Amino acid sequence: MNSTLHYDVAIIGAGMSGLAAGIRLAHFGHRVCIFERHNAVGGLNSFYSIAGRKYDVGLHALTNYVAPGVKGTPLGKLLRQLRIDRAELELWPQKRSRVAFGERGEISLAFNNDAGLLESEVARGFPSQIDGFKRLVALIQTYDGFGLDAPVESAREVVRQFITDPLLEAMLFCPVMFYGSAEERDMAFRDFVILFRSILLEGMARPTDGVRRIIRVLLDKYREAGGERRMKCGVKKIIAREGRAAALVLEDGSEVTATHVLSSIGAVETERLYRGETVDDRDVGRLSFVETIQVFDRPTDELGWGDDTIVFFSTSPDFRYERPSTQVDTRSGVICFPGNFSTSPETTLKEGMLRCTCLANYDQWKNLPEETYRADKERWFRSISATVRKILPAARDDATVAQATSATDMFTPLTIERFTGHLQGAVYGSPRKNRQGTTGLSNLYLCGTDQGYLGIVGAMLSGISMANFHVLQKS
Amino acid sequence: MTKDQVKQVVLDIIADIAPDEDLSHLKSDVRLRDQLQLDSMDFLDIVMELRKRHGIEVPESDYLQLASLDSSAEYLTPKFNAKS
Numbered sequence: 001m002n003s004t005l006h007y008d009v010a011i012i013g014a015g016m017s018g019l020a021a022g023i024r025l026a027h028f029g030h031r032v033c034i035f036e037r038h039n040a041v042g043g044l045n046s047f048y049s050i051a052g053r054k055y056d057v058g059l060h061a062l063t064n065y066v067a068p069g070v071k072g073t074p075l076g077k078l079l080r081q082l083r084i085d086r087a088e089l090e091l092w093p094q095k096r097s098r099v100a101f102g103e104r105g106e107i108s109l110a111f112n113n114d115a116g117l118l119e120s121e122v123a124r125g126f127p128s129q130i131d132g133f134k135r136l137v138a139l140i141q142t143y144d145g146f147g148l149d150a151p152v153e154s155a156r157e158v159v160r161q162f163i164t165d166p167l168l169e170a171m172l173f174c175p176v177m178f179y180g181s182a183e184e185r186d187m188a189f190r191d192f193v194i195l196f197r198s199i200l201l202e203g204m205a206r207p208t209d210g211v212r213r214i215i216r217v218l219l220d221k222y223r224e225a226g227g228e229r230r231m232k233c234g235v236k237k238i239i240a241r242e243g244r245a246a247a248l249v250l251e252d253g254s255e256v257t258a259t260h261v262l263s264s265i266g267a268v269e270t271e272r273l274y275r276g277e278t279v280d281d282r283d284v285g286r287l288s289f290v291e292t293i294q295v296f297d298r299p300t301d302e303l304g305w306g307d308d309t310i311v312f313f314s315t316s317p318d319f320r321y322e323r324p325s326t327q328v329d330t331r332s333g334v335i336c337f338p339g340n341f342s343t344s345p346e347t348t349l350k351e352g353m354l355r356c357t358c359l360a361n362y363d364q365w366k367n368l369p370e371e372t373y374r375a376d377k378e379r380w381f382r383s384i385s386a387t388v389r390k391i392l393p394a395a396r397d398d399a400t401v402a403q404a405t406s407a408t409d410m411f412t413p414l415t416i417e418r419f420t421g422h423l424q425g426a427v428y429g430s431p432r433k434n435r436q437g438t439t440g441l442s443n444l445y446l447c448g449t450d451q452g453y454l455g456i457v458g459a460m461l462s463g464i465s466m467a468n469f470h471v472l473q474k475s
Numbered sequence: 476m477t478k479d480q481v482k483q484v485v486l487d488i489i490a491d492i493a494p495d496e497d498l499s500h501l502k503s504d505v506r507l508r509d510q511l512q513l514d515s516m517d518f519l520d521i522v523m524e525l526r527k528r529h530g531i532e533v534p535e536s537d538y539l540q541l542a543s544l545d546s547s548a549e550y551l552t553p554k555f556n557a558k559s
Contacts, residue, residue, distance in 0.1 A: 027527075028523050028527055029527060068495075069495070071495065071496075071512040072512050072514070076495065077514070077516060079495075080492055080493055080495075080516075080517065080520075081516060081520070083491065083492070085494065086495070468516070468519065472519075472523065473519065
């Protein structure tokens with residue numbers, strides 16, 4: 001057994017970007033294998049089951065939603081590049097979302113999949129800002145945030161040229177940052193453009209069965225194209241020789257070789273595979289989250305929560321997107337009602353669900369004794385629920401809501417680190433993005449989070465563009 | 476292969492990579508880009524599908540030859556016929 005398996009392309013990680021890259025490469029005849037450490041695919045966007053109930057992680061909604069027939073947008077590019085028929089995803093548009101600021105979320109900007117609603121909300125709530133807002137939107141619409149050479153400018157500085165009211169600035173940054181910024185307090189304008197467009201100008205939808213549908217479609221395409229995958233088989237080490245990734249050592253100790261290697265596991269995480277643990281963590285992201293999940297025995301509107309799909313909230317006008325000094329920062333967050341998409345009667349969720357995501361401090365969750373960890377989780381769960389009740393009062397009293405609750409769950413930065421492999425549970429990876437995807441080895445490239453296209457459509461486009469740029473356009 | 480057959484080959488590829496485009500009224504002497512929403516990623520895919528399905532190589536310097544259906548047929552027909 002001296003013969004080592006050789007692939008044209010080895011892909012590390014079966015998340016959205018790895019699968020998308022794999023589909024492209026296998027479709028054009030490359031021998032591809034995806035190596036995935038876990039038994040489940042999806043990476044940051046996956047699902048799990050408890051007591052027969054399936055929970056999505058990561059994905060609240062597919063952003064970049066546009067109506068059928070709208071062309072030239074990221075979603076359309078993605079579908080074409082992967083040869084996915086849009087009907088396969090069965091997308092149901094959101095009902096309506098909001099950015100809600102103030103102690104009780106009383107200052108509100110509603111938006112939906114028609115950008116006109118947000119514009120009229122800004123005109124209503126911030127009449128002095130509407131002209132600047134329109135000019136900002138015009139700039140965003142013509143700005144190529146996806147360019148491989150797009151410059152890195154401060155989004156705060158650019159946005160302030162158009163928006164002078166700090167409250168409106170905070171309310172625009174809040175959804176954009178929560179849905180993808182790896183950077184604290186500010187972000188690159190090119191990333192702001194991608195996210196602003198994907199959430200506020202295009203919009204949100206949910207596939208039937210949530211993230212499972214997307215994963216199933218991707219897996220089917222990959223299989224049809226002839227791609228291979230090895231599950232529960234992570235890459236332990238990359239052997240570097242003469243500036244190239246010469247071989248991959250797998251967790252079972254065997255070795256494979258590949259002409260090209262695409263890694264979706266993160267920049268620092270990848271570098272450690274060939275330089276060892278000595279790679280410092282300066283570039284590791286500092287932002288992580290907790291998420292609470294509550295399942296109810298009835299749809300959430302029957303508890304009085306109405307039609308909101310996603311609510312990005314901040315109880316203070318001074319919205320701070322940074323690693324908190326406490327375990328969790330309940331002053332801001334994202335509330336999602338997965339049941340509030342305009343589905344057909346057959347695909348309506350029977351149970352209500354409420355998810356709430358808040359910023360969290362990885363260090364303060366790490367190395368806790370098991371008992372303390374559990375107690376802290378319970379304490380923060382209660383605290384987050386209380387915040388949600390303040391921002392979105394239910395018509396029913398606490399006792400009724402408690403009685404209607406059929407299951408709860410919560411994940412922490414440690415859960416994220418364990419299941420995604422992102423150091424310190426940094427969901428959105430390193431604040432330093434690398435658009436070209438190059439690494440210290442000439443045939444090893446990054447795709448996914450740290451290449452820097454954001455959102456779930458962005459993640460898939462990242463895999464596609466790195467496969468195109470580094471492999472398909474060169475062969 | 477006739478030029479019309481080669482046009483059909485190109486049309487079949489476009490139909491697969493851009494199923495959301497209506498190809499029924501395409502004028503063969505007008506640039507594809509002016510009639511359809513095709514970007515550079517789509518053109519790259521036309522080239523790669525030609526190679527995958529028919530073993531036809533189009534070097535990057537010749538991409539402009541694929542601007543319209545007519546020019547594609549003009550350029551590709553000899554390549555198809557040289558193969559068989």
